[in-house]
Amino acid sequence: MVRERDGVHVPQGEPPRVFESHGEAAGVPWHPELQPRREPCWNRVMIRYCDGASFAGEGYDAGSRVYFRGQRIFNAAIQHLLSIGMNSADQVLLAGGSAGGLSAILHCDQFGAFFAGRSTTVKCLADAGLFLDAVDVAGGHTLKSYFGGVVATHGAAQTLPRSCTGHLDxxxxxxPQNIIGSIKTPIFLLNAAYDTWQIHESLAPDVADHGGAWRACKSNRLACNASQMKVLQAFREQMVGIVQGAFSRSKGNGFFINSCFTHGQSKVPATWNAYGSPTIHNKSIAKSVSDWYFGRAEVRAIDCPYPCDHTCHNDI
Structure with missing residues (x-):
């Protein structure tokens, strides 16, 4: 987002601000599980989230003279990386968490198009990006209302996948539930079935929780009563149903949906690959993503419902 009156701009020819790393940093932790056994030379770049619309903005507010340029930021960052060597990469992975996970979903095919005509292996990983259009505890659609404001403010309609906007608003x-089934580039969905951000902001937000009946449950899962747990299990069932729909028909896709109360599991080793990290069928998240990316195994892991998983690192 750039305000004209602030005089903030990026001069032509100046590369976008990205961060390159060969070690630990925010995002998918660097670990041998995510590199092929014979090709240890990988580079990692973190593009800081900065636009407020998962890099989908392409709008302008004439009244305040505010530009929303998330899509252009994404394009500029990728083009810069291509210009400094990514164009010769054999394997690439676009990954993101939370809003970045949503961005990875929205831009997966766009990212793949940058490598069209090349033999590059291109795949995407979305961690905690599977935001659902869920009915909140008051019967409304709080998150859809919020997303509607984001899309309108940022002018994102023109950058969203046409495979979706051709028949939906x-x-x-x-x-993601309305676009993942039509993504052509292989993508892996990593998500907690009881996504704590969505529980707080979409399923039982304060505006829908009249009287604060959900306050204790949102702070401690053990405080949830039977009726609240029924709502949470229905949310999980909605997520599982979406993942097992059209998305699962593409053999190149993979997923790891565990029954944990958290939001984001790829950022730190404790939940990614450390001893005692979350598993499904005794396989860690890092191993699951690695097996999927390098084609060693098909990974379509869905956990049994809470409270059966004792490997979770729960936030509440």
Missing amino acids: ATSCFF
Whole structure:
């Protein structure tokens, strides 16, 4: 986002601000599980989230003279990386968490198009990016209303996948459930079935929780009563149903949906690959993503419902 009156701009020819790393940093931790056994030379770049719309903005507010340029930032960053060597990469992975996970979903095919005509292996990883259009505890659609404001403010309608906007409204197309089935580039969905951000902000937000009946449950899962747990299990079932739908029909896709109360599991070793990290069928997240990326195994892991998983690192 750039304000004209602030005089903030990026001069032509100046590369976008990205961070390159060969070691630990925010994002997918660097670990041998995510590199092929014979090709240890990988580079990692973190593009800081900065636009407020998962790099999908392409709007302008004439009244305040504010530009929303998330899509252009994404394009500029990728083009810069291509210019300094990524164009010769044999394997690439676009990964993101939370809003970045949503961005990885929205831009997966766009990212793949940058490598069209090349033999590059291109795949995407979305961690905690599977935001659902869920009915909140008051019967409304709090998150859809919020996303509607984001899409309208940022002018994101024109950048969203046309495979979706051709038959659904733009706000609906900001929800992964309406686009993951048509993504052509292989993508891996990593998500907690009881996503704590969505429980707090979409399923039982304060505006829908009249009287604060959900306050204790949102702070401690052990405080959830039977009726609240029924709502949480229905949320999990909605997520599982979406993943097992059209998305699962593409053999190149993979997923790891565990029954944990958390939001984001790829950022730190404790939940990615450390001893005692979350597993499904005794396989860690890092091993699952690695097996999927390098084609060693098909990975379509869905956990049994809470409370059966004792490997979770729960936030509440």
